[in-house]
Amino acid sequence: MNLDIPKLKSIGKRVSYPKNFQLVQKGERCQKCWIIEKGIARYMYLQEEQELTGWFDLEGDIVGSVYSLLGLGGAREKIQLVEDAELIEIQLVDIQKDDAYFQNFKMNVMSHYFIEMENRLKLFQSLDGKGRYLYLLENKPQLLQRVPLHMIASFLGLTPESLSRIRSAIS
Amino acid sequence: MNLDIPKLKSIGKRVSYPKNFQLVQKGERCQKCWIIEKGIARYMYLQEEQELTGWFDLEGDIVGSVYSLLGLGGAREKIQLVEDAELIEIQLVDIQKDDAYFQNFKMNVMSHYFIEMENRLKLFQSLDGKGRYLYLLENKPQLLQRVPLHMIASFLGLTPESLSRIRSAIS
DNA sequence: TGCTTCCCTTATCATTTGGTAAGAAGGCAC
DNA sequence: GTGCCTTCTTACCAAATGATAAGGGAAGCA
Structure with missing residues (x-):
């Protein structure tokens, strides 16, 4: 299979x-x-x-x-x-x-892709921006190091400004 | 096919x-x-x-x-x-x-389901609660008439209170 | 080098949303 | 009927997010 x-x-x-x-x-x-x-x-x-x-x-x-x-x-x-x-x-x-x-x-x-999207949808339904960012940080940390943050922000359903705020609040 | x-x-x-x-x-x-x-x-x-x-x-x-x-x-x-x-x-x-x-x-x-979830994910990435509610109202109005609103709220990624507020702001 | 462009952050304010609490209306079991 | 439960709404406050504006730094290019 x-x-x-x-x-x-x-x-x-x-x-x-x-x-x-x-x-x-x-x-x-x-x-x-x-x-x-x-x-x-x-x-x-x-x-x-x-x-x-x-x-x-x-x-x-x-x-x-x-x-x-x-x-x-x-x-x-x-x-x-x-x-x-x-x-x-x-x-x-x-x-x-x-x-x-x-x-x-x-x-x-x-x-x-079905499985990936099902998971992703649940994240959007149940977590706020900070939660989604932390999930990404935990599960796909390479993306955060290799992809411009404004693309990550869009991927997370956030504005670049909101993502920046979330990141500064954590570190 | x-x-x-x-x-x-x-x-x-x-x-x-x-x-x-x-x-x-x-x-x-x-x-x-x-x-x-x-x-x-x-x-x-x-x-x-x-x-x-x-x-x-x-x-x-x-x-x-x-x-x-x-x-x-x-x-x-x-x-x-x-x-x-x-x-x-x-x-x-x-x-x-x-x-x-x-x-x-x-x-x-x-x-x-792939197509449905792809669409649904885009809605969550690009629209706020009000936008998602209006989309549902436009595309699946029967659900709003036949399903308890707290289930709709969960489906839309909102609390029942937020959905209630959105609905009252529209009508 | 100097210039532009892209990328990111910070700040401020308005809006949206969640959390909590409370109460009203209706259905259902006893 | 009475009482319980579910459903839905409203109000209040705190937190999260968007919009706008501004500025700094790095990379690329003439």
Whole structure:
């Protein structure tokens, strides 16, 4: 049931992209996904005037628009690199050749994000800004060291000013 | 690609349960799911001391612990009926007989909740309590008429008092 | 070097929200 | 009926957050 990552990597090819490079465009029907060898990817939603940070992927994660990969439609978000990155780029068509593996791939990718989002939603429902920040500090401390704070603030549903206040109140 | 609902219904059997009946217990490995003919189901997370309303299902929706149905483990939530309900009860084992249909079933159920939760998360990240309430009023007005407001408050990530204040400020 | 741009912080004030307490209205059991 | 329980509202105060403005520092570029 688990995803065969080595197989997935063998299907793809190694690529390097610079900071701020855009992997996925909003509305795009994605034919690719990536595995992060080094770097951070950021999922961004364009919400009336403001840019919302929906998620970050780190080393070892699979990057791609889930909505689009599943064949549900065009990507709802754009995905950009926060740092210079080294990735394994995988053409979807190469996974689709093996249908059983492709089904397994889709189930794995979606269930992974399903679990992450379920947790994330509970955090928003039950914790205030300080609580959400502390949770991030506890569970993904690398993000706080490698990602600009205004992106973290958006990810936490806060203004940069509020996040700054929360951080200064703690330390 | 879409789920064959008539087929699903033909597999199950009609049942009636009273208000407050518990369909799924936390930790349970579910062998059933349901289609709602009449009534409302409520998904509840037990979060340190407090009870969190994660979701509501209405007429036409498929009810069940997605996490458990996908074989990922025991249910993370309990599911109870908000009203007396009429349901089509479906034994999982009966769907699993047809593997292609079962794969399709799982993909459909999960992608449905994936999309719902993605939207819901964006609401929490970008809107305050009033905004989230107005969104609900616009998009699921039936819930406000049929579900006790303290459950709605929890669903919106608010205290009952805050929701009450928001409602009185609007009307 | 000097300049701009980006990133972050701090301060102030208005608004929103939570916590606590209290009370009203309705349903239900006895 | 009486009494209990649930649900909902209102009021008050403290805390959290947003909006706006301002400033400093670091990085990048001509």
